[in-house]
Amino acid sequence: xxxxxxxxxxxxxxxxxxxxxxxxxxxxxxxxxxxxxxxxxxxxxxxxxxxxxxxxxxxxxxxxxxxxxxxxxxxxxxxxxxxxxxxxxxxxxxxxxxxxxxxxxxxxxxxxxxxxxxxxxxxxxxxxxxxxxxxxxxxxxxxxxxxxxxxxxxxxxxxxxxxxxxxxxxxxxxxxxxxxxxxxxxxxxxxxxxxxxxxxxxxxxxxxxxxxxxxxxxxxxxxxxxxxxxxxxxxxxxxxxxxxxxxxxxxxxxxxxxxxxxxxxxxxxxxxxxxxxxxxxxxxxxxxxxxxxxxxxxxxxxxxxxxxxxxxxxxxxxxxxxxxxxxxxxxxxxxxxxxxxxxxxxxxxxxxxxxxxxxxxxxxxxxxxxxxxxxxxxxxxxxxxxxxxxxxxxxxxxxxxxxxxxxxxxxxxxxxxxxxxxxxxxxxxxxxxxxxxxxxxxxxxxxxxxxxxxxxxxxxxxxxxxxxxxxxxxxxxxxxxxxxxxxxxxxxxxxxxxxxxxxxxxxxxxxxxxxxxxxxxxxxxxxxxxxxxxxxxxxxxxxxxxxxxxxxxxxxxxxxxxxxxxxxxxxxxxxxxxxxxxxxxxxxxxxxxxxxxxxxxxxxxxxxxx
Amino acid sequence: xxxxxxxxxxxxxxxxxxxxxxxxxxxxxxxxxxxxxxxxxxxxxxxxxxxxxxxxxxxxxxxxxxxxxxxxxxxxxxxxxxxxxxxxxxxxxxxxxxxxxxxxxxxxxxxxxxxxxxxxxxxxxxxxxxxxxxxxxxxxxxxxxxxxxxxxxxxxxxxxxxxxxxxxxxxxxxxxxxxxxxxxxxxxxxxxxxxxxxxxxxxxxxxxxxxxxxxxxxxxxxxxxxxxxxxxxxxxxxxxxxxxxxxxxxxxxxxxxxxxxxxxxxxxxxxxxxxxxxxxxxxxxxxxxxxxxxxxxxxx
Numbered sequence: 040x041x042x043x044x045x046x047x048x049x050x051x052x053x054x055x056x057x058x059x060x061x062x063x064x065x066x067x068x069x070x071x072x073x074x075x076x077x078x079x080x081x082x083x084x085x086x087x088x089x090x091x092x093x094x095x096x097x098x099x100x101x102x103x104x105x106x107x108x109x110x111x112x113x114x115x116x117x118x119x120x121x122x123x124x125x126x127x128x129x130x131x132x133x134x135x136x137x138x139x140x141x142x143x144x145x146x147x148x149x150x151x152x153x154x155x156x157x158x159x160x161x162x163x164x165x166x167x168x169x170x171x172x173x174x175x176x177x178x179x180x181x182x183x184x185x186x187x188x189x190x191x192x193x194x195x196x197x198x199x200x201x202x203x204x205x206x207x208x209x210x211x212x213x214x215x216x217x218x219x220x221x222x223x224x225x226x227x228x229x230x231x232x233x234x235x236x237x238x239x240x241x242x243x244x245x246x247x248x249x250x251x252x253x254x255x256x257x258x259x260x261x262x263x264x265x266x267x268x269x270x271x272x273x274x275x276x277x278x279x280x281x282x283x284x285x286x287x288x289x290x291x292x293x294x295x296x297x298x299x300x301x302x303x304x305x306x307x308x309x310x311x312x313x314x315x316x317x318x319x320x321x322x323x324x325x326x327x328x329x330x331x332x333x334x335x336x337x338x339x340x341x342x343x344x345x346x347x348x349x350x351x352x353x354x355x356x357x358x359x360x361x362x363x364x365x366x367x368x369x370x371x372x373x374x375x376x377x378x379x380x381x382x383x384x385x386x387x388x389x390x391x392x393x394x395x396x397x398x399x400x401x402x403x404x405x406x407x408x409x410x411x412x413x414x415x416x417x418x419x420x421x422x423x424x425x426x427x428x429x430x431x432x433x434x435x436x437x438x439x440x441x442x443x444x445x446x447x448x449x450x451x452x453x454x455x456x457x458x459x460x461x462x463x464x465x466x467x468x469x470x471x472x473x474x475x476x477x478x479x480x481x482x483x484x485x486x487x488x489x490x491x492x493x494x495x496x497x498x499x500x501x502x503x504x505x506x507x508x509x510x511x512x513x514x515x516x517x518x519x520x521x522x523x524x525x526x527x528x529x530x531x532x533x534x535x536x537x538x539x540x541x542x543x544x545x546x547x548x549x550x551x552x553x554x555x556x557x558x559x560x561x562x563x564x565x566x567x568x569x570x571x572x573x574x575x576x577x578x579x580x581x582x583x584x585x586x587x588x589x590x591x592x593x594x595x596x597x598x599x600x601x602x603x604x605x606x607x608x609x610x611x612x613x614x615x616x617x618x619x620x621x622x623x624x625x626x627x628x629x630x631x632x633x634x635x636x637x638x639x640x641x642x643x644x645x646x647x648x649x
Numbered sequence: 650x651x652x653x654x655x656x657x658x659x660x661x662x663x664x665x666x667x668x669x670x671x672x673x674x675x676x677x678x679x680x681x682x683x684x685x686x687x688x689x690x691x692x693x694x695x696x697x698x699x700x701x702x703x704x705x706x707x708x709x710x711x712x713x714x715x716x717x718x719x720x721x722x723x724x725x726x727x728x729x730x731x732x733x734x735x736x737x738x739x740x741x742x743x744x745x746x747x748x749x750x751x752x753x754x755x756x757x758x759x760x761x762x763x764x765x766x767x768x769x770x771x772x773x774x775x776x777x778x779x780x781x782x783x784x785x786x787x788x789x790x791x792x793x794x795x796x797x798x799x800x801x802x803x804x805x806x807x808x809x810x811x812x813x814x815x816x817x818x819x820x821x822x823x824x825x826x827x828x829x830x831x832x833x834x835x836x837x838x839x840x841x842x843x844x845x846x847x848x849x850x851x852x853x854x855x856x857x858x859x860x861x862x863x864x865x866x867x868x869x870x871x872x873x874x875x876x877x878x879x880x881x882x883x884x885x886x887x888x889x890x891x892x893x894x895x896x897x898x899x900x901x902x903x904x905x906x907x908x909x910x911x912x913x914x915x916x917x918x919x920x921x922x923x924x925x926x927x928x929x930x931x932x933x934x935x936x937x938x939x940x941x942x943x944x945x946x947x948x949x
Contacts, residue, residue, distance in 0.1 A: 067878075067879040067880050067881040067892055067893075068878065068879070068880050068881065069880075069881050069883050069890075070876070070880045070881065070882055070883065071882075071883050071885050072744075072882050072883065072884065073740075073741035073742075073744045073750075073840060073842060073868070073871060073885055073886075074741050074840070074842035074844070074884055074885070074886065075882050075883075075884040075887075075889050075890070075891045076842050076843075076844055076884075077842070077871075077903060077906050077907055077910060078882055078891050078893065078903065
């Protein structure tokens, strides 16, 4: 037993004045009696002569001193060191990502985390509250703050592991915001630490405890799978695979390739401890269908031993160029072998002419039709920016290379003699910023995707730079998104899949790899399916037809089962600890209760006496 | 004739009573008897059972021969009976609500004195504290009743002068015994709360051949005090203090002590052939005289 507020023991100095007051109080009332003769003899045994004896006889004074000492002791805030959480409110964040399925600890890491969480809940002090957050790809609050252990226990039981990457940023951000509302809150993260450092997460000064589950795990997993048609080689399929080992020992196994559930290729693989290996299958001789890559071995994590790819059939991309002829533009568009280029004059342009991407150069209709549109030196009502004037010799200030359109594109040495001054609409995203005006704006609204280039290609040196064909290729990819030709058929588990297949009002049903089914109603806006939390092949069926896609984990951090002794959160390393540390449990409540009891006894004794 | 707080009805009842002596006193003259009764000079009045300490000479041996039990013969005093009323007027007698012990004692003395005067006995009175204060000389005949009552009304007055004093029974009664030649019936009216003890005083009177009767006057508060809290008791006479914290246990111990004190006093008196009666200031004086004193053989 220790004291938090030792100086409060000075209150004990209040005891001597009480004793003094007691003596003063004992100045008795005088009472004349005929004779003290009989009192003399009858009180001889009851009367004490010395003050000390009188004190000893006075139960009331003793109780008062005891009460005072007890109160002084309580104010000194004594505490017991007990094994418990130190917070009065506990936010339990349970990692529900793929790596938590690892079986290096029985029954699984998630099982161990749940056991630990249940123990924390069981050790909560009376009145302490906890909430349960499941942090998979999506963050779910399984139980909001409550002190009801049964509710907390059942909430912990509901946490299930998915094949997704951890999105701990969301989970922890939610936990921090929940903890902020509470004094003395503590966030307990139950995880294996298999996630990328979260340096940009602000913990806001909240206490975070990292409880690591899992030991040394042995795992080999597929961390990358890509199937592409290489149009430079007549559109043959190339498969790219990356296999990563987090085992401490070298492993050898077979890599199997299945096409539509038929084994088509096997490669023996040998991996050193902790090694990574890339496998390329060039000229994969199969057309459309699902390709499954499978590692034939038993390790601690099964979820990453299979990966899927969807081979899209050979398609062509219809590109319609409207307006004046632009040699640079047409040459750049022609690089892609899928592109079937056609050109019409502004007078012959009809909005209903089918095209995956329309290119408007120097002229555009008042309203862009649905689909992708590349606007060069022109704008429209529903374009991402409107024209406000012209700017001479704008200099490039900065560009955004995170946007898909700008991937691998640099605007570093691009010079422009004259540009339109653009005012981006609210949904327009500025990709290249000049000193006087935005130069490249992209955006999507309703069914329209558009990229607006604010200057004539002939009035700059952009077409002469290596970035130009890449930019045009990126524009084609991005603008054609959603058209069947380039439809994305692969998502990471837990991410949303665009599924605008049916007409408004119709039902799209989705069947997952484990037999789970979803029914989605198509509305006016685009539909996205975000239920793909298990890796595998999903088939969406609508009155308009079938659409298959695959979901993959493909995460190096999830596949790595090496134990992490610490995680990076908000720029600081949080070491793993046991959730239950020696906490200081204050006992003043009990002292106050005893004090009340003594007070009652003192009252009783005082009144019984008189 | 109404005085000393005695009403006429009570006084008429008193006239029918006489003071009873347990012994014959020497120097009694037959020829001077003026009693309405006839017979020998010593008239038998009653028997009472023997108690240890009683004078063997007064045992009725004839009765013993017949019944084999010891009885004392009691006689009416017929002539020249001297009745001495000794009234304690010390400070401790000035307690009691609504009547003080002193007031009750005065009325009792007046009643007894009137009995004596009415039956043509010689009656004297004296007041004392630690010594004899006032004396009322022997008188005989009802015509002196007013003077006796007057003396008794002034007894202990004024307080704070002569009346104030400690009780010293032994000293005061020794003085009385020395200064009184004629032996007779003595009625001692006091609370008997003398720190020096009552034993020597009563013994002195008994030894000097007086027929002693003790009437102990107490207040109800003394017998069963109604006190609470932490008190410092101040003795009204000695100024002695005693600090007490009143508890239920203390009060019951005190009550037990009072009863024991009175019991001891009664036993002391009985063993020496003296009468004893206890009068509470709350008791009815008429009842006390007509029933208790008559039952106790003090008057008849």
